[in-house]
Amino acid sequence: xxxxxxxxxxxxxxxxxxxxxxxxNDGGVTFNAAAEFMAxxxxxxxxxxxxxxxxxxxxxxxxxxxLHNNKARPVKYAMNNGAANSKWYSRWMGLLGTLILMFLIxxxxxxxxxxxxxxxxxxxxxxxxxxxxxHLWVVLIYCAGMVSLSYHLMHGVQAAFQTLGWNxxxxxxxxxxxxxxxxxVVPFIFALMPIFMYAGWIK
Amino acid sequence: xxxxxKVWRQxxxxxAGNLVSYPVKDISEDMSFLEMFDVLNEQLITKGxxxxxxxxxxxxxxxxxxxxxxxxxxxxxxQGVTTCQLHMRSFKDGDTIVVEPWRAKAFPVVKDLVVxxxxxxxIIASGGFISVNAGNAQDANNIPIPKPDADKAFDAAAxxxxxxxxxxxxxxxxxxxxxxxxxxxxxxPQGKIEATMRVKEMVAQMDKEGFGNCSNxxxxxxxxxxxxxxENIARMNREFYSANITE
Ligand code: HEM
Ligand code: SF4
Ligand code: FES
Numbered sequence: 001x002x003x004x005x006x007x008x009x010x011x012x013x014x015x016x017x018x019x020x021x022x023x024x025n026d027g028g029v030t031f032n033a034a035a036e037f038m039a040x041x042x043x044x045x046x047x048x049x050x051x052x053x054x055x056x057x058x059x060x061x062x063x064x065x066x067l068h069n070n071k072a073r074p075v076k077y078a079m080n081n082g083a084a085n086s087k088w089y090s091r092w093m094g095l096l097g098t099l100i101l102m103f104l105i106x107x108x109x110x111x112x113x114x115x116x117x118x119x120x121x122x123x124x125x126x127x128x129x130x131x132x133x134x135h136l137w138v139v140l141i142y143c144a145g146m147v148s149l150s151y152h153l154m155h156g157v158q159a160a161f162q163t164l165g166w167n168x169x170x171x172x173x174x175x176x177x178x179x180x181x182x183x184x185v186v187p188f189i190f191a192l193m194p195i196f197m198y199a200g201w202i203k
Numbered sequence: 204x205x206x207x208x209k210v211w212r213q214x215x216x217x218x219a220g221n222l223v224s225y226p227v228k229d230i231s232e233d234m235s236f237l238e239m240f241d242v243l244n245e246q247l248i249t250k251g252x253x254x255x256x257x258x259x260x261x262x263x264x265x266x267x268x269x270x271x272x273x274x275x276x277x278x279x280x281x282q283g284v285t286t287c288q289l290h291m292r293s294f295k296d297g298d299t300i301v302v303e304p305w306r307a308k309a310f311p312v313v314k315d316l317v318v319x320x321x322x323x324x325x326i327i328a329s330g331g332f333i334s335v336n337a338g339n340a341q342d343a344n345n346i347p348i349p350k351p352d353a354d355k356a357f358d359a360a361a362x363x364x365x366x367x368x369x370x371x372x373x374x375x376x377x378x379x380x381x382x383x384x385x386x387x388x389x390x391x392p393q394g395k396i397e398a399t400m401r402v403k404e405m406v407a408q409m410d411k412e413g414f415g416n417c418s419n420x421x422x423x424x425x426x427x428x429x430x431x432x433x434e435n436i437a438r439m440n441r442e443f444y445s446a447n448i449t450e
Contacts, residue, residue: 069374072415079301081275085425159419167437
């Protein structure tokens, strides 16, 4: 869980960086160039497969973990005050992950299926973004997806360090803070993209 | 004070159980939670009913026997105490208090609030020991141990094996308990010799007993009456990975 989770986090950083190019507000010139580079670079092409394997393994691990853990308590408590000792999002990682998966399916249908298989014809990925984000419901789904991602990472990033045994008196407080900031900032930047496009602030 | 207790009654491991309501009257605020149960049991005996079975022994917070899940939390609403150290002043007159046994597949109910925690004993027996002769008391001073290591080992050794960590964990994971026992020995030179074998065996036994997997919610650390830290779980993870890489 920890290794695949952190691997997905590294992907998020790259993905967020590339997409943030739309904020140059140059009609998508920089963004399309970056997307073009990603689409033609052999290393990135290979990493795309690794990424898909990463997601699938992460989901399989999540399923096995959840099923096993459910079996460890066959009779539930009549009264269980989980809020007294843990954050709600740490207890709902499976649900948050499922919401992310639902978002991913919609997301891949918008951008990945069309670019890789059906072809974009004359227009670019930037045009595709603009047309997708001209519908309010798409913008709302993207924002909801990013909220789920944010909470998933709020628990996930620091948890992954603990799982891998990287706990240290001096560094762990920093890891926790950095994980918290990361889990807010990255989904926030992502969420700004559909919002800006819908509002017409990116030409 | 007058209270309503809702207590889990279950005759044996094989029979089904349910929550039964009992009113208790004239409880002193200075009584411990267990003393309040003694009063209730006296009432039941006088009425000719079967008293409620619950585990207890030292009644001073050192043996770990007093397992009770009170109002959704192990050992009740206070942090850093066992049930025997919980006083009735932590509740209000007229309160309804729900009391359940520890719930985990690895801790089957024996009767009422009593659960079988011998899974912990089997984990200890699988590796929670050292096989060298450590000598007599004064011999210990012949092996200098850095103060920070001694302190960490001592903190880990404070675990009383109560099982609150398992009881509260949403996954019924025993990681806090096992990591305390692994850490306590791994930090000291006497325990280093068998360190690799120990962590592997104890983790294997823990899995065999049917405990769940840790997902780092941190609930155990909050509820542990002895303040065992999550650092121990990270240490055990490190020990476990390196033991599996080196062999
Ligand atoms: C695609 C659907 C996803 C599902 C179904 C899913 C599910 C899960 C589950 C069930 C856990 C374990 C939670 C626990 O500790 O109880 C987890 C942990 C984690 N996830 Fe996800 N997740 C998904 C996507 C992602 C994505 C996209 C990222 C990062 C970009 C991510 C990063 C992490 C991290 C860092 C952890 C923590 C690992 C640890 O505790 O050691 N997940 N995920
Ligand atoms: S780690 Fe704490 S909660 Fe768990 S058994 Fe030991 S003393 Fe009890
Ligand atoms: S009875 Fe010994 S710790 Fe409570």
